[in-house]
Amino acid sequence: MHYLDHAATTPVSSAVAQAVAQALTESFGNPSSQYPLGMAARNLVQESRETVAQALGVAPERLFFTSCGTEGDNWAIRAALHQNRHVGRHIITTAVEHSAVLEPCRSLAAQGYEVTYLKPDKTGHITAQQVLDALREDTALVSVMLVNNETGCIFPVEEIARSMKAAGSRALLHCDAVQGFLKVPCTPAAWGVDLMSISAHKIGGPKGIGALYIAPTLPHPQPLILGGGQEMGLRSGTEPTGQLAGFAAAVKLRFPRWQADAAYMAELKAYARQRLTAIDGLVTVGAGEAPHILSISLRGYPSGNVVTDLGSQGICISAGSACHRGKASHVVSALGLDKRTAAGVLRISFGPENTREDIDALYEALLAHRQQRFAML
Ligand code: PLP
Numbered sequence: 001m002h003y004l005d006h007a008a009t010t011p012v013s014s015a016v017a018q019a020v021a022q023a024l025t026e027s028f029g030n031p032s033s034q035y036p037l038g039m040a041a042r043n044l045v046q047e048s049r050e051t052v053a054q055a056l057g058v059a060p061e062r063l064f065f066t067s068c069g070t071e072g073d074n075w076a077i078r079a080a081l082h083q084n085r086h087v088g089r090h091i092i093t094t095a096v097e098h099s100a101v102l103e104p105c106r107s108l109a110a111q112g113y114e115v116t117y118l119k120p121d122k123t124g125h126i127t128a129q130q131v132l133d134a135l136r137e138d139t140a141l142v143s144v145m146l147v148n149n150e151t152g153c154i155f156p157v158e159e160i161a162r163s164m165k166a167a168g169s170r171a172l173l174h175c176d177a178v179q180g181f182l183k184v185p186c187t188p189a190a191w192g193v194d195l196m197s198i199s200a201h202k203i204g205g206p207k208g209i210g211a212l213y214i215a216p217t218l219p220h221p222q223p224l225i226l227g228g229g230q231e232m233g234l235r236s237g238t239e240p241t242g243q244l245a246g247f248a249a250a251v252k253l254r255f256p257r258w259q260a261d262a263a264y265m266a267e268l269k270a271y272a273r274q275r276l277t278a279i280d281g282l283v284t285v286g287a288g289e290a291p292h293i294l295s296i297s298l299r300g301y302p303s304g305n306v307v308t309d310l311g312s313q314g315i316c317i318s319a320g321s322a323c324h325r326g327k328a329s330h331v332v333s334a335l336g337l338d339k340r341t342a343a344g345v346l347r348i349s350f351g352p353e354n355t356r357e358d359i360d361a362l363y364e365a366l367l368a369h370r371q372q373r374f375a376m377l
Contacts, residue, residue: 002316004317006351007179011353013253015249016206019248027040027245031230044245051251052211055251056187065247068207069100070098070210073098077091090116090138091141092134093115094118095119096334098149120151132163141171142160142164144174148290151287153289154180154289154290173194174194174196175195178199179202189213194215194218200246208240272348275360275363276348279366281298281301285332291350294347297343298370299344300340303343306319306366306369318349
């Protein structure tokens with residue numbers, strides 16, 4: 001198999017799976033229990049929090065575990081609007097956020113909030129100036145992702161935070177860093193970001209676990225789930241110790257070498273770009289600079305057909321975001337591509353385990369697809 005869809009999810013290494021298994025079978029106590037087995041589970045939760053917090057450069061007591069990136073995004077938006085309820089009901093986000101941000105915004109718009117969607121340029125980028133131009137007295141929240149999951153564009157989150165402060169804005173800044181964490185620099189506290197969501201399954205951890213950083217600028221964040229008071233009273237529910245152990249194990253593996261991994265993936269991406277664009281009619285889409293995501297289009301060849309054809313040969317790539325499941329991607333639409341290019345957009349996303357052989361196999365399969373099928377458009 002040639003797995004080239006790491007932006008959808010990542011394989012879990014045996015070391016990470018072992019950490020999960022150990023937590024489930026040995027440290028299986030309830031972290032709230034008073035006897036030693038409970039204390040061991042409590043320590044596991046605390047150590048996991050410290051490990052993930054350290055990789056983000058934040059204080060552990062400001063990091064809250066969630067069930068996924070989607071939950072972190074939803075909670076961040078809700079908490080920010082609650083905190084800033086006296087500021088106003090205006091939200092700024094981008095037209096190319098993940099649906100985990102766009103859907104809550106759509107729902108809020110139906111409840112009377114006003115949402116400004118910033119449009120990217122043809123390369124897929126947005127600027128800090130666009131955020132500044134859209135800021136108003138009543139802007140309560142700005143939500144901008146760190147790395148776009150389809151184009152790989154890095155958004156200037158640090159600059160946005162700085163500009164908002166300089167402009168004296170009272171709006172809180174949320175960043176969906178699900179695709180950026182451990183792939184590009186990502187230090188929310190140093191940048192002055194108020195809320196940041198991440199997800200374990202994009203960095204070699206298990207599915208079903210993520211985290212939300214909440215800065216001290218939200219001293220009493222609105223709880224997400226009420227109940228037994230876990231997660232410092234903000235997200236009740238018995239802690240998923242297996243997933244937490246897996247999350248921490250993945251971070252322990254990836255954090256010390258993330259820059260080396262990023263450099264390696266950037267080199268693979270450059271090789272892929274050079275190799276694949278030699279195919280007649282194949283173009284790159286946007287100008288994403290994240291090391292692990294390359295967006296291309298086999299112009300005129302519907303991407304769904306390409307993905308199915310290659311999938312049957314054991315080559316896993318994606319037609320835009322895996323979350324769209326066949327629907328036209330809002331990110332592709334926002335780029336304003338011509339019809340033939342838009343129809344053929346494919347996302348190749350790398351992990352540290354990939355090699356040039358994976359790219360060579362992809363090249364051969366794309367070439368064969370192009371030769372054997374007729375362009376539909
Ligand atoms: N945000 C971005 C940018 C993503 O790419 C994804 C998943 O693809 C999510 C949020 C959702 O994360 P999760 O799958 O952990 O809910």
